[in-house]
Every structure is written in structure tokens, then in C-alpha cells.
Amino acid sequence: MKISGKWLMALPVLVLCAPLSLFAEQESKNLSATIETGAAGLAVSDDISRVNEYSSIRTKPGVNPYGKVDLSVKGAGITLDGDVRFMDSRDQTHNVKLDVKRVLRSSFSYDVFQHWLDHDQINYLDAAIPKAPALSGPSTTIGTNTAFLESNNTITPNFVPGFLVTETASGTRYVANSWTPTAGYTAQQIGRASVFGEDLTPNADFSVVRREWKSHSDLTLPQLPNLTFHFTYRNEDRNGMEQSIGMSKCTSCHVTGKGKKIDENTRDITAGVTGKFGLLTLNYSYMNRQFREHGADPTMTYDPALSPGMNFPANYLTAAQGFDNRLLYDYRNGGLRYDVTPDSNKDSHVIKAKLDLPHNTTMVASYVNTTVDSTKTGDADIFSLDQGKLKTSYDAYGGRITATPWKNLTVTLRGKAEKIENDDVTLSFNTLPVVDVASWGTAPNQFTPTAESLSPTRHSVLSRDVATLGMDTVYRLAKRTTLRLGYEYKNEDRDDELFGKTETHKIKASLNSRPTNTLSMRASYTYKDIENPFQNPDAALVPTTSVMAPFTTTVIGGPTYGVSFYDERIADLSNQPDSVHEGAVTATWSPSARFSTTAYYRVKMEQNDLNTSSWKQQTHSPGISFWYAPSDKVNITLAYNFMKQTSKTDFCQGWYDG
Incomplete structure (x- = not known):
């Protein structure tokens, strides 16, 4: 409160x-x-x-x-x-505006505000912790915890302690059924629990203070009355602390939260000119942006990696099942950087032209060219990149024409062509030579990668060509009633064939009416048909084969662990819809200049029929508001909004928990 x-x-x-x-x-x-x-x-x-x-x-x-x-x-x-x-x-806030004989018009501002950020306690992830087994051997007190040597408590599929604990200095391993964070030790939840959340800064408050200096000037010289020169300078600093979420796996998914220092600076310099030549107006602007992050990167010491073992237990599979280790790091690498924000530079050129023609006809054209380069670095002995800066370029051509062919009809035709190019990057990985703890089976094993798997080329999913065409019409049905209709087609053709091409058809309609001087109403409907929305192909659902008696469980077939679990997945996943229905109804009653009330109802239905499942989401949001002004200097507003959203998918956490 x-x-x-x-x-x-x-x-x-x-x-x-x-x-x-x-x-x-x-x-x-x-x-x-x-x-x-x-x-x-x-x-x-x-x-x-x-x-x-x-x-x-x-x-x-x-x-x-x-x-x-x-x-x-x-x-x-x-x-x-x-x-x-x-x-x-x-x-x-501080603002100053200066006008010198309409030749020079300048504005200056300085704003400071604090943004309080959310703090995720990560206390909802302990999802399927199994019953704690009885541990044997002499116990050791570590902080407030009771631990046992792992060598006296061999981990097997039927014997899974709650935590595997590693002493950082010596590498000695312990097992425990409960664990409270203790200095000098790293702990990871193992076994049948799928996720384990741990807030490392439970009492921290996260916030960022934003300070912005901004100045803008327009200069119109008497000798050049058709030209106006523009200059803008902006400098923004963001300082504070935000929560950084990281994850360690190759046992359970160990999700942790800690503080990340924020010390960012963004500097913009913009210059341009606007020219008016009769019916034609031209504008050009150039902007240079520099972003720098001066705060230290957060680091994480990852959990010890566990191997399923060289072989599964006898009689469980007829053939040996190996573990093709592709791990890059674990606790032996010490604190590693994560959640890194790269420095970047941006240059942008914008050209606009507007032509005012007779009969309420207007033509607008624009061109935008933007390049951004960001600094990227690898981690020594883990991975490296083939280049230190990645470049992104954006080119866009746009046009719009608005005309009134008949008295009560206005038509707008618009189009845009965009091209985004982002550098591909080749990464060189150095995998761990051996995963030295076996959590299932008898012995850990080693992966001998091929040259291709060590140095893959990552193709940018950002690179694409986008074409958008649309038409909007406004028709005046009666004196106080207006009908709006619109259609838009959008084609996103990505360079990476894995994600393919997305085509979107959008139809929208709205009716605005004011039947009386005190009542106004509006109804709108929008439909989207999306072919191949952005999704993760082959992201889940590995086919299983039954095991002969006396075993009644199912196992995943294939020559190796990694190939079976990753390369044989068949199900596409996405939380993006391939069809959307959205409608809204609004009514406003204003019986006097001092009172008005508005009632509305919005509904949105989304779904995606994937290749092996479906995703659906429905949102209902009714509401009402009242406004009353008993005097010129006093007004009262009362509003209520209700929202109900339901989502449904065929995949669940319980299946992953086993």
C-alpha cells in the first residue's frame, strides 16, 4: 500500500x-x-x-x-x-525555452527519475524434489548444513541425494539432503528435481536512476527563409543495480539471482535541415549514437558437470549408450562473466519528402539507412569469435499516398521495403576434456568432437527482407458515423532457412458513431492470419521405444545420449499465434461538461496449431471509468478494470520432471 x-x-x-x-x-x-x-x-x-x-x-x-x-x-x-x-x-525536472526573434528557437531540459525494479525471489522453482534418501558414513557440519562424503554415498538412479556440494578450495565433494548457501562451497540440486531456484541477494533493493540532459535548436536565417536547420544533443546516464538471472545445468537447472551494477551512458548528436519549396517539403537528419557500459560484468561459478556414465546398467539397453560431452565449462573455470551488455555505435540517415497536391491529396516518401556495430568478446580457453565487432545494417524505403476520390471517402495506400543484414559469426569452442563425475552408470566418458562441431558458423536470425503493403479507407456513412476499413500484407523472408518465411494478412474494421450530443460509441475488430510465425523448430518431443519385460518403462533409442536427446527432437514450439481475433466495444456518455463515464470491453483470442501440439491464449478485459469535476480546479476520477487471461499448451513441466 x-x-x-x-x-x-x-x-x-x-x-x-x-x-x-x-x-x-x-x-x-x-x-x-x-x-x-x-x-x-x-x-x-x-x-x-x-x-x-x-x-x-x-x-x-x-x-x-x-x-x-x-x-x-x-x-x-x-x-x-x-x-x-x-x-x-x-x-x-528543469526546462528552459528560448526564442530569439523567431530566428533561433532552443529548448534545454534536465530530468532525473528513479525506476524501482522487480526482485524475483526465485522461490517457486523447487518443482519435483524427491524424497530424501538416508545418507551413510560420518557426517560433516558445513555452516548450518549436515553433509556426507560423496565417496560413501554413490549416486545411482535409485539413490539421489538432494544436493551435490563441492568445496571450492580442495574440490572435495559432499552430498546433502538440504542446503543453505555457505561461503567456500558451491552446491547444485541433482537427481529427479528438474529446477532449483536460489536468490543469492534476498534482501537487496534494485533500482536505476536515470539522468538525461537534452537540448534542441532550430535556426532559420533571414537570408535562407525556406530552410530550417536542426541541432539536438542528448546525454543519458543510468546508474544503479538490477537483478541478473543466471542458470547452471548439466544436472538440474540451477537458476540463481544476484545483483548487477548498472553504469550506462548514451550520447546522441543529431543534425538536420528542413526545406519548404512550395508544395514540396524535404527533410534530412543524421544521428550518431554512442553507448557505453562502465559497470563490472556479473560473474558466476557454475555447478560441477555430471556425466550419465559410459554405459547404462546391464539389461537396460542391449547396446552401450555413450555421453557425447559438449560441455565448455563448470566450477573448475572459476567465476565466468555472463549477462554482458556490449558497447555499441549507431549512425542513422533519414530522408523524408512530402508533396501536397490538389483535392486533398498528399504523397509522402522516406528512406532510412542505419548501421550499428557492437563489441563482442569471447572467454579465454572456452570460446573465441572470428571478429571483435558485429555489424548490423538497416535500409528502409517507405511511401504513402492519401487521396479523397469522393466527398465522403478517403483512401490511403502505403508500402515499405526493409532490408536487415547482420554479420554471421564463427565460434571456436574448447570443450572440457572429461566430465569426471558419473551420476548414472560406472564411469564418466570423454567426447572427441569433430572439427565442424568445434568451429560452427552461427547464421544471424536477424537478417531478413521485409515487405509491407497496406490500404486504409475512411468512409463517412452519416453526419456523425464513420466507417474505417483496412488491409495489410507483410512478408518477412529470413536469410536463415531454418526459420523460413513468415506471411501475415491483417484485416481491420471499426465503426465510430455519435448518435446524440452526449453519447459516442466505437466498435472495432481485427483479424490476423499468420503463416509460419517465428518458432523454434524441432525443439521437443523425442520419440520413445518400449523396453521388453521385466522392464515397463520407456527409453530413448539412438547411439549416443546427446544425439538421442537433441538431434531426434520432432516437435516445434512457439508462443506466437498463427491466428488472432481481437475485438473491442467502447461507449462514452457525457451529459454535462463536468461529468463523463466510459464503459468498454476488449477480447483477444490467439492460437497456434503446431505440428504436434497447439498453443492457445484468450484475454478478456472489461472496465468502466467515471470523471467528475465539481469545480474548475477540482476533478475526481474513478476507474475499474478486470482482466482474465488463460493460456493452454500440451507441454508441461511434469513430463520433464519424470
């Missing part, structure tokens, strides 16, 4: 020491000013990131003075307007 307020306070000492005119609104021919001061308070009895994510009072609980100033100065063809709002050091 959040409680906030403002109190205007009389300050008698300041009033006695300063002219009264400083504390009241002043109006004269050349000067006007308003000053407001008081106190702002905030009390929070819940998660501050949920009830005060973007603060408008103050950034944390407590009370502080605040001030607001508005100033306007005019004279000799020069106008200067400014306003200041200061709540606290992390919640303030």
Missing part, C-alpha cells in the same frame, strides 16, 4: 526576510513568475517496486520539502520561459 501527500507550508521567517512578491504569482508586461513550495511525504507498506515504480511524489518513504518555479521573460523580440520541479535529488 502506498500513501502519499503534499502539504503547502507558510514559511514566516522567509517571508519576513524576502519580498512578498517572490512568493506569489506576478504578472507584468515583460515578466511573470510562479513559485510553489511545501512538503511531500510518502509511506509504503508493501513492495515499493510494485506501488511506487515511477514516483511522482518522492523516491523513497519519508518527508522532504519540495519546490516548483515557473518563469517567463519577454522583451526586445526575445522570449525566455523556464520551469523547475524539485522533489528530491532523484526526482526533478
